[in-house]
Amino acid sequence: xxxxxxEVANKLNAAHDKISLTQQADRGAPWAPKLSTYLKLDPSVIxxxxxLCTHCSMSWSGFKKSVNRAGTTLLQKTGQIERTVDREFAxxxxxxxxFEKECQxxxxxxxxxxxxxxxxxxxxxxxxETIETFYGAADRSSDGAMASHAYKRxxxxxxxxxxxxxxxxxxxxxxxxxxxxCAYFPVINEHIxxxxxxxxxxxxxxxxMRKLIDKPSEDPTKLPRAQQEHxxxxxxxxxxxxxxxxxxxxxxxxRVPYFDPSFEAMIRMQAKFAEEGYExxxxxxxxFEDSVRDDYAAGQLDAQVEGVLQExxxxxxxxxx
Amino acid sequence: MKGLAKAVKRxxxxxxxxxxxxxxxxxxxxxxxxxxxxxxxxxxxxxxxxTKAFMDAVTGLFTAGTGFATHYATIFRPIGGExxxxxxxxxxxxxxxxxxxxxxxxxxxRTACIPELELIESRIVGPTKELQVIxxxxxxxxxxxxxKLVDYDRFNNSLTKLRDxxxxxxxxxxxxxxxxQDFEVATSEYDYINTALKQDMPRFMQxxxxxxxxxxxxxxxxxxxxxxxxxxxxxSFGEEAKMDIANRPxxxxxxxxxxxxxxxxxxxxxxxxxxxxxxxxRLVQANRAGAGLGRAPSTATTSSTxxxxxxxxxxxxxxxxxxxxxxxxxxPGPPLAAPPPYTPSIGGQAAAASALTKxxxxxxxxxxxxxxxxxxxxxxxxxxxxxxxxxxxxxFRTGDRIELVQxxxxxxxxxxxxxxxxxxxxxxxxxxxT
Numbered sequence: 196x197x198x199x200x201x202e203v204a205n206k207l208n209a210a211h212d213k214i215s216l217t218q219q220a221d222r223g224a225p226w227a228p229k230l231s232t233y234l235k236l237d238p239s240v241i242x243x244x245x246x247l248c249t250h251c252s253m254s255w256s257g258f259k260k261s262v263n264r265a266g267t268t269l270l271q272k273t274g275q276i277e278r279t280v281d282r283e284f285a286x287x288x289x290x291x292x293x294f295e296k297e298c299q300x301x302x303x304x305x306x307x308x309x310x311x312x313x314x315x316x317x318x319x320x321x322x323x324e325t326i327e328t329f330y331g332a333a334d335r336s337s338d339g340a341m342a343s344h345a346y347k348r349x350x351x352x353x354x355x356x357x358x359x360x361x362x363x364x365x366x367x368x369x370x371x372x373x374x375x376x377c378a379y380f381p382v383i384n385e386h387i388x389x390x391x392x393x394x395x396x397x398x399x400x401x402x403x404m405r406k407l408i409d410k411p412s413e414d415p416t417k418l419p420r421a422q423q424e425h426x427x428x429x430x431x432x433x434x435x436x437x438x439x440x441x442x443x444x445x446x447x448x449x450r451v452p453y454f455d456p457s458f459e460a461m462i463r464m465q466a467k468f469a470e471e472g473y474e475x476x477x478x479x480x481x482x483f484e485d486s487v488r489d490d491y492a493a494g495q496l497d498a499q500v501e502g503v504l505q506e507x508x509x510x511x512x513x514x515x516x
Numbered sequence: 517m518k519g520l521a522k523a524v525k526r527x528x529x530x531x532x533x534x535x536x537x538x539x540x541x542x543x544x545x546x547x548x549x550x551x552x553x554x555x556x557x558x559x560x561x562x563x564x565x566x567t568k569a570f571m572d573a574v575t576g577l578f579t580a581g582t583g584f585a586t587h588y589a590t591i592f593r594p595i596g597g598e599x600x601x602x603x604x605x606x607x608x609x610x611x612x613x614x615x616x617x618x619x620x621x622x623x624x625x626r627t628a629c630i631p632e633l634e635l636i637e638s639r640i641v642g643p644t645k646e647l648q649v650i651x652x653x654x655x656x657x658x659x660x661x662x663x664k665l666v667d668y669d670r671f672n673n674s675l676t677k678l679r680d681x682x683x684x685x686x687x688x689x690x691x692x693x694x695x696x697q698d699f700e701v702a703t704s705e706y707d708y709i710n711t712a713l714k715q716d717m718p719r720f721m722q723x724x725x726x727x728x729x730x731x732x733x734x735x736x737x738x739x740x741x742x743x744x745x746x747x748x749x750x751x752s753f754g755e756e757a758k759m760d761i762a763n764r765p766x767x768x769x770x771x772x773x774x775x776x777x778x779x780x781x782x783x784x785x786x787x788x789x790x791x792x793x794x795x796x797x798r799l800v801q802a803n804r805a806g807a808g809l810g811r812a813p814s815t816a817t818t819s820s821t822x823x824x825x826x827x828x829x830x831x832x833x834x835x836x837x838x839x840x841x842x843x844x845x846x847x848p849g850p851p852l853a854a855p856p857p858y859t860p861s862i863g864g865q866a867a868a869a870s871a872l873t874k875x876x877x878x879x880x881x882x883x884x885x886x887x888x889x890x891x892x893x894x895x896x897x898x899x900x901x902x903x904x905x906x907x908x909x910x911x912f913r914t915g916d917r918i919e920l921v922q923x924x925x926x927x928x929x930x931x932x933x934x935x936x937x938x939x940x941x942x943x944x945x946x947x948x949x950t
Contacts (some may be wrong), residue, residue, distance in 0.1 A: 286596065286597065289596060290595050290596035290597075290598070293595045293596065294591065294595060297587050297590045297591050298587075298591070300583070300587045301584060301587040301588055301591065303583075304580045304581075304583035304584040304587060305580075305584050307576060307579075307580035307583070308577060308580035308581050308583075308584050310576070310580075311573045311574070311576035311577035311580055312573075312577055314569060314572070314573035314576070315570060315573035315574055315577060317569075318566050318567075318569040318570035318573055319570060319739070321562070321566040321569075322563065322566045322567060322570060322735070325559050325562045325563045325566060326563070326728060326732050328555060328556070328558075328559040328562075329556065329559055329563075329724060329725065329727075329728040329732075330725060330728065331555075337725070339725060339728070339729045339732070342732070343732060346732070346736065359766070360765060360766030360767075361766050362766075363766065363767070363770065364766040364767065364769045364770040364773070367770040367773060367774070368769065368770060368773040372777075372781075375781070376784075379784075379790040382789070382790050382791065382792055383789050383790060385792065385793060386789045386793060389793055389796065393796065430800050430803075430804075431796050431797070431800055434796070434799055434800050434803045435796065435799070438788055438789060439789060442787045442788060442789045443789070445787060446784070446787055446789070446790075447595065447598070448604065449780065449783060449784050450591060451592065451601055451604070451605040451608045451612070452605055452607065452608055452778075452780050452783075453777075453780050453781075453784060454588070454591060454592070455592075455605070455607070455608035455611045455776075456773045456776035456777045457588075457773070458588070458611045458614075458615070458618070459611075459759065459772070459773070459776070460769050460770070460772075460773040461584075461588075462618070462750065462753065462754060462757075462759055462761055463759075463761050463764070463769050464766070464769060465581075465746070465750050466747070466750045466751065466754060466761040466763070467763055467764070467766065467769070468746070469743055469746040469747035469750050469751075470747055470763050471763070472743040472746075472747075473740070473743040473744055473746075473747045476736075476739065476740050476743055477740060479736065483733060487733050488737070490730075490733075491733060491734060491737045495730075496639075496730035496731075496733055496734045497639055497730070497734065499726075499729070499730040500639075500643045500727060500730050500731055500734075501643075503723050503726045503727040503730075504643060504646050504647065504650065504727065506723055507647075507650045507720060507723050507724075507727070508650060510654075510716045510719060510720060510723075511712050511715075511716055512653070512654050512657045512712055512713055512716040512717070512720070513650055513653040513654055513657075513716075514653050514656075514657070
């Protein structure tokens with residue numbers, strides 16, 4: 196079975212070499228022999244291989260990389276390959292992770308907040324409609340019906356104003372900046388995972404080079420080749436690493452001016468919603484009898500409700516007698 | 517069992533009356549009441565549902581509001597080993613100082629509304645449910661009337677048919693007698709229940725209006741109270757935080773937001789890590805091409821990489837030294853500008869180009885280290901608005917002419933100047949020489 200895999204690897208590798216001429220960085224590494232050394236070296240890598248190629252349409256070079264990296268991780272775990280530790284990066288990544296989590300939570304709550312406002316406004320208009328139905332069942336010209344009509348108008352007005360005035364600003368000041376920021380995270384995470392992969396490549400190439408230095412091979416071309424691979428992987432890793440170490444703090448720093456203006460806007464929108472809602476709603480009181488407010492405060496209205504319910508129960512059609 | 521037997525007996529009639537073979541009595545007056553009643557049943561159902569939706573929305577609003585405030589506050593607190601956010605972002609100082617209060621205010625709001633919601637539950641939802649129980653009783657009575665009506669029509673039909681029959685047999689005569697009796701019973705039962713309904717339904721409708729009156733008023737005040745609490749808490753927070761929250765059109769809120777935000781989005785978009793990696797090798801090549809320009813680590817602090825918010829686009833090229841991207845030649849302008857921050861020089865050309873486009877001014881550098889200087893009387897012109905962040909700072913607006921009292925070699929420092937008889941310090945990179 197091992198032989199079969201290596202054969203396939205060789206065939207595919209030939210095809211790959213043609214392709215990789217256009218991708219200079221990938222060139223020069225004799226992958227197939229390397230694959231076979233890993234397989235000989237540590238048979239426990241084998242189960243990884245089928246799993247990797249069945250679950251996606253991974254390219255051959257991607258597959259090779261995965262196998263190699265799996266091997267490197269394994270060897271690092273057993274202490275055979277030294278692992279590069281970069282405290283600076285780890286610190287920045289940790290901070291970034293906190294920021295990412297908070298931003299996502301903020302986006303979720305921001306949306307929930309807005310959806311609730313909208314739902315509240317919509318529920319009000321439906322309630323007003325229903326209350327009108329109740330009056331409609333008996334008399335349409337009573338004081339109560341008039342008040343319910345005024346109430347309906349005021350909540351409709353509120354709902355309309357809300358959609359007209361606050362929907363767009365909300366999107367501009369809260370939803371869009373948050374959405375934008377949250378959309379960056381997957382890309383940044385891709386940079387991080389790329390960096391981690393390149394680090395594995397680098398660790399592996401370095402270890403190979405050192406081994407060749409410690410125990411020179413009979414083939415004089417091996418060391419320069421290993422040297423070159425080491426340099427290439429190192430440069431790739433460092434390009435990504437340096438960029439992350441430089442830019443993650445910048446992103447973290449920018450978060451303050453980036454989100455700062457949303458604060459004022461958020462408070463202003465909430466204040467606007469509250470103020471207009473209160474004003475529109477309180478205007479309906481004009482249609483109430485003067486005593487209603489005090490009756491409400493004194494709990495009289497509840498007693499009235501109870502009284503009416505009791506009277507209803509006594510009706511003969513309710514089985515009252 | 518009795519009910520089932522009755523149902524079986526009624527079925528043939530139901531079928532024949534449906535296809536129009538039998539006569540069916542209608543009572544327009546009752547039908548009218550019944551229609552109203554059905555509307556009310558629906559209305560009660562609807563009211564319950566919407567009240568529930570309203571309560572859920574209010575609860576959701578304050579829960580999400582509190583969550584929003586909490587996460588927002590976390591973002592504006594130092595993360596990890598960060599320190600002195602205000603020092604780095606003086607223009608956001610107000611927000612940084614107030615996020616904790618905001619969090620507390622939103623939490624307060626949530627708690628303050630709980631009693632109102634409980635009131636709605638017990639005083640609106642409760643009685644409406646009781647009303648539903650009563651209406652179910654009435655519905656039962658209506659169904660009973662339907663049944664009695666079917667009986668009435670059934671016997672009536674049979675009786676008429678039998679009476680009209682020309683040659684009655686003996687058993688027909690017997691049946692006729694029995695049917696007459698049945699019909700009499702059915703008539704009286706139907707009449708009784710129909711009359712009762714016709715009497716009580718209008719009364720019930722009236723009572724329903726009396727019921728909805730106080731219920732509506734109660735709900736109205738509870739709802740008004742929620743808005744009041746929201747308004748009051750928001751206002752008191754605004755006052756405490758010294759914020760201008762006077763009502764203004766929504767579009768103005770967005771405009772003021774955008775003005776304050778400046779071109780910070782462009783600053784974020786300049787970062788390379790938010791751009792997808794297409795090929796690492798290409799990245800490496802680009803990096804190699806740009807190497808030597810920005811490879812040396814910079815001594816500039818991160819503060820010089822941040823950008824100010826309310827920034828008009830700067831007009832002098834020196835501000836490009838504060839950009840994230842290295843611009844190739846050393847900037848002209850004041851000597852000894854701070855060394856550029858290290859920048860990954862991928863795509864150095866694009867970066868240089870973008871450095872020429874809009875760029876917010878750098879935030880003021882850290883606080884003054886007095887340095888000797890011997891200035892002749894000299895004026896500078898403000899490039900941007902600057903608002904004092906501490907005692908001893910000099911505020912000014914774009915275009916103001918400031919008399920220089922003391923300047924340092926670097927524009928990345930605090931200079932001293934006089935304006936309108938006031939003396940104070942200000943960031944040297946906010947002004948340009950006349």
